[in-house]
Amino acid sequence: MAMKIKDIAKVAGVSTATVSNVINGNHNKVSEETIKRVMQIVEENDYNPSATARSLARKESKIIGVVMPNLAPDEPFSISPYYTQILAMLEKYVRTKGYYLMVRSVGKCAEIVPVFSTWNVDGMIILGAFRDEVPELEDKLKKVPTVYIDTYASDLNIANIGIDDYKGGYLAARYLMGKGHREIAFVGPNVDSPGVIKQRFKGFSDALAEKNIQITADNIFESLTMFEQGVEAGRKVAFSKKKFTAVVSMSDILAFGVMEGLKLSGLKVPDDISVIGFDNLPECRYSNPQLTTVSQNLEKKAHDAGDALFRMIESKEMISVNEIVDVEIVERQSVREVYN
Amino acid sequence: MAMKIKDIAKVAGVSTATVSNVINGNHNKVSEETIKRVMQIVEENDYNPSATARSLARKESKIIGVVMPNLAPDEPFSISPYYTQILAMLEKYVRTKGYYLMVRSVGKCAEIVPVFSTWNVDGMIILGAFRDEVPELEDKLKKVPTVYIDTYASDLNIANIGIDDYKGGYLAARYLMGKGHREIAFVGPNVDSPGVIKQRFKGFSDALAEKNIQITADNIFESLTMFEQGVEAGRKVAFSKKKFTAVVSMSDILAFGVMEGLKLSGLKVPDDISVIGFDNLPECRYSNPQLTTVSQNLEKKAHDAGDALFRMIESKEMISVNEIVDVEIVERQSVREVYN
DNA sequence: ATAAATAAGTTAACCGTTAAACCTAATAAG
DNA sequence: CTTATTAGGTTTAACGGTTAACTTATTTAT
Numbered sequence: 227m228a229m230k231i232k233d234i235a236k237v238a239g240v241s242t243a244t245v246s247n248v249i250n251g252n253h254n255k256v257s258e259e260t261i262k263r264v265m266q267i268v269e270e271n272d273y274n275p276s277a278t279a280r281s282l283a284r285k286e287s288k289i290i291g292v293v294m295p296n297l298a299p300d301e302p303f304s305i306s307p308y309y310t311q312i313l314a315m316l317e318k319y320v321r322t323k324g325y326y327l328m329v330r331s332v333g334k335c336a337e338i339v340p341v342f343s344t345w346n347v348d349g350m351i352i353l354g355a356f357r358d359e360v361p362e363l364e365d366k367l368k369k370v371p372t373v374y375i376d377t378y379a380s381d382l383n384i385a386n387i388g389i390d391d392y393k394g395g396y397l398a399a400r401y402l403m404g405k406g407h408r409e410i411a412f413v414g415p416n417v418d419s420p421g422v423i424k425q426r427f428k429g430f431s432d433a434l435a436e437k438n439i440q441i442t443a444d445n446i447f448e449s450l451t452m453f454e455q456g457v458e459a460g461r462k463v464a465f466s467k468k469k470f471t472a473v474v475s476m477s478d479i480l481a482f483g484v485m486e487g488l489k490l491s492g493l494k495v496p497d498d499i500s501v502i503g504f505d506n507l508p509e510c511r512y513s514n515p516q517l518t519t520v521s522q523n524l525e526k527k528a529h530d531a532g533d534a535l536f537r538m539i540e541s542k543e544m545i546s547v548n549e550i551v552d553v554e555i556v557e558r559q560s561v562r563e564v565y566n
Numbered sequence: 567m568a569m570k571i572k573d574i575a576k577v578a579g580v581s582t583a584t585v586s587n588v589i590n591g592n593h594n595k596v597s598e599e600t601i602k603r604v605m606q607i608v609e610e611n612d613y614n615p616s617a618t619a620r621s622l623a624r625k626e627s628k629i630i631g632v633v634m635p636n637l638a639p640d641e642p643f644s645i646s647p648y649y650t651q652i653l654a655m656l657e658k659y660v661r662t663k664g665y666y667l668m669v670r671s672v673g674k675c676a677e678i679v680p681v682f683s684t685w686n687v688d689g690m691i692i693l694g695a696f697r698d699e700v701p702e703l704e705d706k707l708k709k710v711p712t713v714y715i716d717t718y719a720s721d722l723n724i725a726n727i728g729i730d731d732y733k734g735g736y737l738a739a740r741y742l743m744g745k746g747h748r749e750i751a752f753v754g755p756n757v758d759s760p761g762v763i764k765q766r767f768k769g770f771s772d773a774l775a776e777k778n779i780q781i782t783a784d785n786i787f788e789s790l791t792m793f794e795q796g797v798e799a800g801r802k803v804a805f806s807k808k809k810f811t812a813v814v815s816m817s818d819i820l821a822f823g824v825m826e827g828l829k830l831s832g833l834k835v836p837d838d839i840s841v842i843g844f845d846n847l848p849e850c851r852y853s854n855p856q857l858t859t860v861s862q863n864l865e866k867k868a869h870d871a872g873d874a875l876f877r878m879i880e881s882k883e884m885i886s887v888n889e890i891v892d893v894e895i896v897e898r899q900s901v902r903e904v905y906n
Numbered sequence: 907a908t909a910a911a912t913a914a915g916t917t918a919a920c921c922g923t924t925a926a927a928c929c930t931a932a933t934a935a936g
Numbered sequence: 937c938t939t940a941t942t943a944g945g946t947t948t949a950a951c952g953g954t955t956a957a958c959t960t961a962t963t964t965a966t
Contacts (some may be wrong), residue, residue, distance in 0.1 A: 228683070228922095231953060240915075240916090241915070243916065243917080243955075247955095255914070256914065260915085274681070276953065279947090279954090280953055282922065282923095310653070310654055317669055321672070326669075326681075329668075330667070331657055331658070332659065340614050341614070342617070366824075479852075496947070507847055511826070514825075514829075514853060515854070583923095585922095587945090592925095596943090622922080622952065623950080623951050625921080782925095891965070
């Protein structure tokens with residue numbers, strides 16, 4: 227059985243309070259002598275204070291709760307690399323601060339947030355929540371520093387790190403038009419429900435409208451954002467009545483699927499049709515053709531989210547930020563110029 | 567401030583013990599009447615018992631600690647998709663059991679294991695530990711159910727879920743030889759240090775030896791397992807004195823890099839040179855050519871690890887398993903037949 | 907020489923639950 | 937009719953720390 231603070235105190239011939247003071251660095255309360263002695267006993271016995279007990283007494287935990295969306299609840303690979311990538315970066319960030327990550331992926335956040343609270347988490351990061359669930363969440367998590375990533379809710383006075391989704395859609399369209407494309411398909415989740423996709427679509431269609439290109443329902447291929455669904459969407463694009471010269475896809479993984487679907491339908495990318503993705507995952511460099519995409523700068527998002535969160539934790543007050551990380555086109559090989 | 571058990575007890579006019587009994591389902595100790603009343607008050611006040619206090623009292627936590635190797639400590643994307651993939655699957659597994667995951671990636675496991683212990687984790691999963699660190703670990707984690715994934719230590723009486731690495735290397739070589747290849751490069755971490763790579767290399771070279779093909783130092787390209795290092799290795803393979811017709815790579819991500827490096831050196835895959843990977847990540851389907859690889863069946867590994875872990879947790883006894891998940895070649899497009 | 911301040915502790919309450927031991931009235935058994 | 941048993945609780949001591957308040961001996965200031 228592992229040693230407890232009482233045991234250390236007994237061996238050292240001091241009270242538990244003294245031991246507590248030395249291991250917590252309240253060294254003004256205790257003599258050099260005693261510090262040395264206690265420390266040595268701690269080392270010798272490989273004593274680690276119970277994080278649970280400490281957390282109970284201090285009402286803090288050095289743990290950060292992360293809730294991730296579970297994109298397709300029953301699939302084995304249902305968590306997008308986009309989110310696992312961010313998770314890895316967040317883990318790195320909190321690690322440098324001496325914190326731990328508690329992770330849960332789930333359909334609805336509202337169930338999990340209260341559980342994190344019961345663990346006295348010092349902060350929470352919520353990935354990809356919908357705007358509409360935010361009010362309920364805010365109600366439940368009262369007083370726990372929280373930062374959202376990718377929640378489109380600028381009106382809500384929360385701390386959110388997102389991108390300029392409108393600009394992302396806009397840039398993609400401009401880029402493609404700059405390469406001479408005019409018949410462009412849009413592949414992604416429903417463009418009407420409020421959220422990031424709606425914004426992106428708005429930017430996309432506004433850019434086209436500026437050049438007098440009208441978007442109709444035929445241009446839109448509604449699809450979830452994983453590979454298989456992309457394959458399906460790619461096929462539909464290939465066999466559509468409209469002859470598209472380019473497609474913009476709402477995630478890179480989806481774009482990989484689209485490229486595969488196009489290929490299976492006999493079209494070569496980018497020779498016959500161009501594809502642009504969204505996210506700029508490391509995977510973009512593995513694909514062939516390498517995927518041209520709208521970059522989200524994941525690293526900056528994760529880092530800024532960490533910064534915002536710890537600013538709140540350290541200052542002990544809720545701050546509301548609405549940070550917009552810049553987006554840009556990363557040119558690779560999946561888009562070619564077209565001449566009319 | 568959130569309600570505590572005392573508050574609920576006061577409102578219900580019962581003792582905290584009774585409240586505790588109803589929320590924990592010890593219903594034989596309390597009347598139907600009281601159960602109803604307490605439950606209602608619990609609901610009305612949205613009461614959630616403190617996980618921290620409960621954990622302290624019960625000496626258990628419903629949390630599973632996961633330690634992941636940090637492949638290249640200072641790189642932003644330093645955690646391989648191989649591990650994040652497994653992490654996502656493990657999260658799913660434990661979620662169905664009502665457990666939470668606490669995650670830490672770190673260079674050396676020995677520091678993190680004791681910390682998990684102080685959280686009263688009910689179990690731990692350790693990914694990719696080296697055999698040599700196991701004894702120290704076992705010493706530190708005394709009594710916490712633990713399962714290792716990918717630790718080659720069949721002699722050590724621990725619970726490990728791995729694959730038949732020897733067979734993996736053997737199969738890769740056989741497969742390539744079956745396609746007519748005789749000059750095969752091996753790209754991966756050091757083949758001498760004890761561990762999975764050594765085993766794979768043994769299988770690889772044994773298979774070749776069976777056909778009287780000798781492996782020399784020229785065939786081996788030592789490399790870490792991420793993309794960038796693969797690019798470098800691919801270049802070296804391309805410009806080596808020996809003319810290789812195929813390369814086996816110790817991870818898929820590495821193989822993507824190798825393909826890129828070969829391409830940058832003017833070689834086409836698979837026309838000029840074939841490449842076979844190891845892992846069978848979802849990404850293999852995104853690459854072009856799609857990567858032929860040795861499949862690890864990640865899903866089964868994660869699932870079996872979960873099974874083993876919860877078998878230990880539920881039976882409250884340490885069991886030692888040394889499970890070998892089967893490997894197989896998954897044929898895609900990165901290897902072609904060659905005629906001598 | 908005396909009061910005030912400081913150094914180096916100790917004591918004990920508290921953090922929020924659990925669970926073993928104890929209690930009491932009502933029912934069942936003999 | 938007396939004794940066991942049971943149903944339905946309550947009391948209280950853990951669980952393993954932290955920390956505010958208190959103590960005591962020694963310096964420092966006046």
